[in-house]
Amino acid sequence: MSDTDHAGAVREDVPEIVARLTDGQWHRLHPASPLLRGGIALIAILGVVVSNLRERLVGLFLPRFDEEGDPVDYILSHGIIVQALLVIVGVLLVLIAVFYVSWRMHSFRITNEVVEVRSGILFRTNRKARLDRIQGINIVRPFFARLFGAAKMEISQAGHDANVHLAYLGSAAADDLRREILRLASGTRNAALPVTGVATPDNLIDRRLGEFLAPELDPDAAPPESVVNLHLGRLIGSILLSEATLLALAIVVGGGIWITSTGQYYALLFALPSLIGFGGYYVRRFTRSLRYSIAGTPDGVRIGFGLLSTSNETLPPGRIHSVEVSQSVLWRAAGWWQIRVNRASHSSSRGAANQANTTILPVGNLDDARRVLELMLPDLVGEEAVAVIEKGLVSRGNDAFTTSPRRAAWLLPLSWRRNGFLVVSGSLVLRKGAIWRRIIIVPQPRLQSVALSQGPVLRALGLADVHLHTVSGPIRATLEAIDKDAAVGFFGEVAQLAVLAGQNDTSHRWRSGEAEA
Amino acid sequence: MNRIELPQTGEWRRVSPKLVAVELVAGAVFLLAVSAVGVGLWYLGVGWLAIGLWAVALVALINLAFTPRRVRAIGYQLRDDDLLFRRGIMWQRFVAVPYGRMQLVDINRGPIARGLGLSELKFVTAAAAAGVTIPGLPEAEADELRDHLVLLAESRRAGL
Numbered sequence: 001m002s003d004t005d006h007a008g009a010v011r012e013d014v015p016e017i018v019a020r021l022t023d024g025q026w027h028r029l030h031p032a033s034p035l036l037r038g039g040i041a042l043i044a045i046l047g048v049v050v051s052n053l054r055e056r057l058v059g060l061f062l063p064r065f066d067e068e069g070d071p072v073d074y075i076l077s078h079g080i081i082v083q084a085l086l087v088i089v090g091v092l093l094v095l096i097a098v099f100y101v102s103w104r105m106h107s108f109r110i111t112n113e114v115v116e117v118r119s120g121i122l123f124r125t126n127r128k129a130r131l132d133r134i135q136g137i138n139i140v141r142p143f144f145a146r147l148f149g150a151a152k153m154e155i156s157q158a159g160h161d162a163n164v165h166l167a168y169l170g171s172a173a174a175d176d177l178r179r180e181i182l183r184l185a186s187g188t189r190n191a192a193l194p195v196t197g198v199a200t201p202d203n204l205i206d207r208r209l210g211e212f213l214a215p216e217l218d219p220d221a222a223p224p225e226s227v228v229n230l231h232l233g234r235l236i237g238s239i240l241l242s243e244a245t246l247l248a249l250a251i252v253v254g255g256g257i258w259i260t261s262t263g264q265y266y267a268l269l270f271a272l273p274s275l276i277g278f279g280g281y282y283v284r285r286f287t288r289s290l291r292y293s294i295a296g297t298p299d300g301v302r303i304g305f306g307l308l309s310t311s312n313e314t315l316p317p318g319r320i321h322s323v324e325v326s327q328s329v330l331w332r333a334a335g336w337w338q339i340r341v342n343r344a345s346h347s348s349s350r351g352a353a354n355q356a357n358t359t360i361l362p363v364g365n366l367d368d369a370r371r372v373l374e375l376m377l378p379d380l381v382g383e384e385a386v387a388v389i390e391k392g393l394v395s396r397g398n399d400a401f402t403t404s405p406r407r408a409a410w411l412l413p414l415s416w417r418r419n420g421f422l423v424v425s426g427s428l429v430l431r432k433g434a435i436w437r438r439i440i441i442v443p444q445p446r447l448q449s450v451a452l453s454q455g456p457v458l459r460a461l462g463l464a465d466v467h468l469h470t471v472s473g474p475i476r477a478t479l480e481a482i483d484k485d486a487a488v489g490f491f492g493e494v495a496q497l498a499v500l501a502g503q504n505d506t507s508h509r510w511r512s513g514e515a516e517a
Numbered sequence: 518m519n520r521i522e523l524p525q526t527g528e529w530r531r532v533s534p535k536l537v538a539v540e541l542v543a544g545a546v547f548l549l550a551v552s553a554v555g556v557g558l559w560y561l562g563v564g565w566l567a568i569g570l571w572a573v574a575l576v577a578l579i580n581l582a583f584t585p586r587r588v589r590a591i592g593y594q595l596r597d598d599d600l601l602f603r604r605g606i607m608w609q610r611f612v613a614v615p616y617g618r619m620q621l622v623d624i625n626r627g628p629i630a631r632g633l634g635l636s637e638l639k640f641v642t643a644a645a646a647a648g649v650t651i652p653g654l655p656e657a658e659a660d661e662l663r664d665h666l667v668l669l670a671e672s673r674r675a676g677l
Contacts, residue, residue, distance in 0.1 A: 448643050450612070452612075453611070454520075467646065488521060
């Protein structure tokens with residue numbers, strides 16, 4: 001391929017590998033893959049089982065060892081060391097052969113249209129995924145795999161259990177491969193930009209060390225600067241000020257009262273496991289948020305995090321089905337916000353702060369939230385809309401939003417002033433809650449359908465509910481109890497906008513409109 | 518006067534009145550089953566549970582009385598670019614789905630509906646909550662509508 005050839009002139013080895021990987025031919029994964037995928041665990045488990053049950057296993061299969069005690073003694077005393085070693089070598093050879101065959105049989109190819117994986121020894125599977133339907137590409141580097149210079153790639157597709165896993169690839173190749181897949185998927189006719197590469201050291205150990213210490217953001221694909229810096233103090237504070245802490249406090253206080261009043265101190269024994277559980281929860285959330293970064297690339301938003309095991313995902317434009325900026329009452333004083341999204345794909349891998357991978361920003365102040373919104377919704381909301389949304393976050397009502405009438409206070413005694421909607425260019429914005437503040441942004445091209453409903457209570461008050469349907473996720477875009485006429489108007493407007501936006505949307509091939517360079 | 522009325526909509530296409538019979542039979546079976554269990558529980562001496570079940574049966578009975586009215590409230594319109602669907606009297610619900618968002622169309626026939634030659638058409642999008650299910654369509658009409666919707670969706674295809 002010509003475009004990768006001139007990239008190869010800048011950086012010697014890596015682009016060649018990538019050009020090879022995307023040439024439409026079948027390729028194999030990293031040779032250490034079977035070992036990394038479960039071989040090590042298998043061996044470790046076998047080792048533990050054997051060492052624990054050695055006597056019994058031996059007694060079970062070879063009852064005549066019983067009187068001899070240790071089989072090692074038996075082997076030594078009978079002079080069959082050679083035979084024993086041969087058996088061990090034989091088992092090892094069989095294991096290696098199985099690993100080798102499973103590696104040989106596991107191959108993938110990437111063409112201009114699809115990515116295809118086939119695997120399995122006895123039960124063959126073949127999975128083909130269209131590039132223009134990619135919902136995101138995640139590169140995970142578990143700690144152990146990083147030592148081998150390997151990385152796991154997960155190509156998300158819409159639907160349940162529909163993701164394509166490439167586990168494992170060479171660590172450096174994975175980043176380049178992702179860029180190349182995204183370029184093919186984007187529909188751009190431009191060649192890849194030449195990679196102004198970091199010089200890769202020739203020494204293997206230096207290279208591993210370099211990869212290990214490299215920032216999670218690939219420096220040549222993204223502007224190196226993350227738009228958000230997650231301060232350690234804020235991170236710890238946000239984790240402590242969570243619902244889990246309230247629960248833990250409730251348990252401690254309730255348990256304390258109960259124990260001191262009844263004098264049954266042995267109950268403390270039962271409290272210990274749950275405290276360890278909470279501790280583990282805090283530690284996991286904490287370590288999974290370290291080195292958090294989020295930045296924009298031409299092919300979407302990139303989010304990376306993790307200290308020892310790292311993860312780094314690119315969400316192409318038009319793959320975010322709705323965005324929620326929220327603030328629990330516990331974070332109110334600190335002015336912290338959290339951002340979550342709805343996505344069409346469902347991944348088992350966890351996101352930042354060990355939360356579902358739909359949590360884009362675990363915690364941030366208003367500035368951070370604004371910067372992340374600007375990053376995620378560049379084509380969807382204009383500059384002025386971001387300002388309106390930002391004001392809407394903290395406003396008490398009486399602004400650009402169309403809010404519920406006073407009679408809605410029967411149903412929403414605290415939040416009726418804030419409860420409202422706003423149509424901005426490209427998006428629909430819903431605002432809810434006075435205690436638990438929330439803003440939900442639904443990009444118009446992602447809207448699946450819209451519903452309007454009214455029950456007897458709402459009818460008596462002259463109110464109605466509006467539901468914006470997007471793919472399922474943590475966010476439900478429903479606005480309760482707004483004025484009936486406003487709701488009818490909103491419903492009609494949204495129905496029209498949904499049709500128009502759906503027809504004009506080209507984000508499945510997000511760079512296809514780009515002029516040829 | 519506080520009811521939702523959509524402005525400037527065209528003529529609502531109604532479902533077959535035979536759907537009333539289907540709903541009545543289904544409702545009656547439910548009613549009988551609940552009352553029978555209630556009677557059984559009464560003789561077993563679990564009076565409070567029996568009274569609860571009879572209350573449920575009473576609600577079901579009232580509900581049954583409104584069946585013809587509820588069936589008349591179901592309607593749909595094939596607008597230029599989207600399908601508009603409505604149902605409910607007490608709990609009114611309107612849904613607008615652009616044709617391009619269609620992922621698939623299901624046609625289901627229950628035993629009673631099949632006896633009366635009726636089908637139920639389900640319009641499925643990527644959003645689970647949309648829930649556009651049009652019951653009580655004559656079989657031929659349902660098949661025709663399904664093919665029509667597939668054609669419309671094909672010509673207005675949108676991404677996810």
